[in-house]
Amino acid sequence: MGRVVVMGAGIGGISQVYELRKELGKQHEIVLIGDSDTFEFTPSNPWVAVGWRKHEQITVDLPAVMAKYGIDFRSTGVRRIHPEENRLELNDGAGVDYDYLVIATGPKLAFDEVPGLGPENGYTQSVCRTGHAGASFVDFEKLAADPGPVIVGTAPGASCFGPAYEYAFIIDTELKKRKLRDRVPMHFVTPEPYIGHLGLDGVGDTKGLMEAELRERHIGWVCNAKITRVEDGTMHFTEVDEDGNDKKQHELPFRHSMILPAFKGVDAVMDVEGLTNPRGFILIDEFQRNPTYPNVYAVGVCVAIPPVGPTPVPTGAPKTGYMIESMVTATTHNIMSALEGKEPEERATWNAVCLADFGDSGVAFIALPQIPPRNLNWASRGKWVHLAKVAYEKYFLHKVRSAKAEPFYERTILKLVGAVRLKGSH
Ligand SMILES: Cc1cc2nc3c(=O)[nH]c(=O)nc-3n(C[C@H](O)[C@H](O)[C@H](O)COP(=O)(O)OP(=O)(O)OC[C@H]3O[C@@H](n4cnc5c(N)ncnc54)[C@H](O)[C@@H]3O)c2cc1C
Structure with missing residues (x-):
């Protein structure tokens, strides 16, 4: 039996625990540590800012949901990670040991x-x-x-x-x-x-x-x-x-x-030797593992990825939903392999698929891979993008409430975009 702890209950962390729960079976323990009782669907925040959504429409109370699906949830937050001891120190002073850790703490806002x-x-x-x-x-x-x-x-x-x-x-x-x-x-x-x-x-x-x-x-x-x-x-x-x-x-x-x-990395991981880059983002190998502490994985915005290229004023590369889903799936499979004593094999797809909503229409774009030159470099404008974004919100909130493990972009958005591209080519 292994104990897998996921740190951060946002888009990456929630997806991670549900995929792990589905794939690992009950003999392994899964612990989710957030820093509040509430899941927030970040992509809908711009709608909250103009009154199109209320806080309660885009948030989910996590303790009841996690209890229902057999995930040990703590909302105390992690004060510090001690990877050399395979241990987390929580904000209330308690300690949590792990066999495998997935860091999904998103950004600290600088x-x-x-x-x-x-x-x-x-x-x-x-x-x-x-x-x-x-x-x-x-x-x-x-x-x-x-x-x-x-x-x-x-x-x-x-x-x-x-x-x-x-x-x-x-x-x-x-x-x-x-x-x-x-x-x-x-x-x-x-x-x-x-x-x-x-x-x-x-x-x-x-x-x-x-x-x-x-x-x-x-x-x-x-x-x-x-x-x-x-x-x-x-x-x-x-x-x-x-x-x-x-x-x-x-x-x-x-x-x-x-x-x-x-953005930078959160305080709980900042300056842990070998774990992060100077801005506190988690260093990972091609299998989502930290090279110094290979039982520590990372997914989402907290991961260190290089900028696409230099710019006169510094800019970084975004980490969006599709890439995060793919990091989560690779991490699930690689933890399964590790639990079976096998070498990891799964790599995330470093692709950017994004829906930018304008309220009445929007722009969708796909960069496969993220760094040019690309195999697919496509952007399109239309009312359908606004509707697709609403669908993303509805789908993800349903997923959080009902412990669905399926990724959204792979199954839905890529198919939808395929149909839009096909229509455009006629
Ligand atoms: C306004 C906005 C809109 C976006 N819209 C889109 C979009 O439409 N489509 C898209 O694909 N991407 C979008 N993104 C990008 C990205 O998908 C989101 O930022 C997404 O929320 C990132 O997921 P994450 O799990 O990495 O981080 P987060 O969702 O930020 O989750 C991290 C969680 O970890 C918690 N945490 C932090 N520190 C600790 C600690 N020490 N202990 C325990 N928990 C901790 C945080 O409180 C948070 O709950 C958007 C980003 C922003 C900011």
Whole structure:
């Protein structure tokens, strides 16, 4: 009998425990350690931020669900990992031993890297957590009551760009519905070297598609932008040239601003020798295992992956749902092999498949593999993307509530995209 502990109860961690439960059988013990009782479906946060969803519509209370499906769940959170002792130290001081550990702790949000950034100690909103999105909605209502300029974007070093575009287009849609858009000048500020780069050096014609969308919606933009400081109502940023030299200093006013921060690893793993890179992301081999501690695996946003290429202002590569699902499946099979005393064989597919919702339509893109040149490099715009994103939300929340182990992207989105591509080719 083996004990597998999964650390982090988000999209990666929940998928991991359900796949392990299905594949391993009851003779092995599975423990899930989250840092709260609640699962949040992060991709719906931009909808919470404009009031299209309420907190309770996109969250699931985990203790009852996990008890029902025989998974030992603790919500105390991990204070520190001690991989040389195969032990976790929890926030309440308790210890949890493991034979195999899967780290799925997502990102720590690095608001502190830019003075004045973030909802807790700064002046900008966030949609990274559902609680942040709820607070952002309160700020959005203030904007609606007294319209003024809006800035949406991403901080230097960010790797998650899709939700910033989504948020810009979603609030444009909502402001139009309320007939307020004409009183709200909007800007998109990003470290990407061009619009639609997305940390992936573009996918298909995301440059053309996203630029056209911004133009059509009268949203101005600045690329190669390094936000340096935020004051109450004023964003300071430096625009650099293609060699990274300062080109222009900007000072833009805002009444409402949502900026996605750079990510780093969570405190519980930061600076554990041999486990993480300098930013605290977990180092893994091709089988999702840490090279120093091969009984430690990692999946999701907490994994160290290199940027697709250098950019004048640093950017990272995104880790999205399809890639996370594939990391989870590879990890499940490799832990099964390890329990049987065999060598690991399964590798994740390093592909990016993403749905960026605009509220009334959206852009879907597929990069196979993530790093160019690619076998498939495709992007498309349409109303169907918004509907597919709603389907993703419904499917994933159902999956969490009913302990379904099936991946979503492989079975659903790739087939749907295949049908859309086929239709486009006629
Ligand atoms: C706003 C937003 C929208 C996105 N939309 C999409 C989308 O539409 N499609 C897509 O494919 N991808 C999307 N992504 C990217 C990605 O799929 C998500 O970020 C996804 O939630 C990542 O899953 P994860 O499990 O790696 O991390 P998370 O979902 O962040 O889960 C990590 C969990 O670990 C917990 N944790 C952290 N530290 C500890 C600790 N010490 N002990 C115990 N638990 C801990 C966290 O609280 C959290 O619950 C989006 C990302 C963001 C930020």
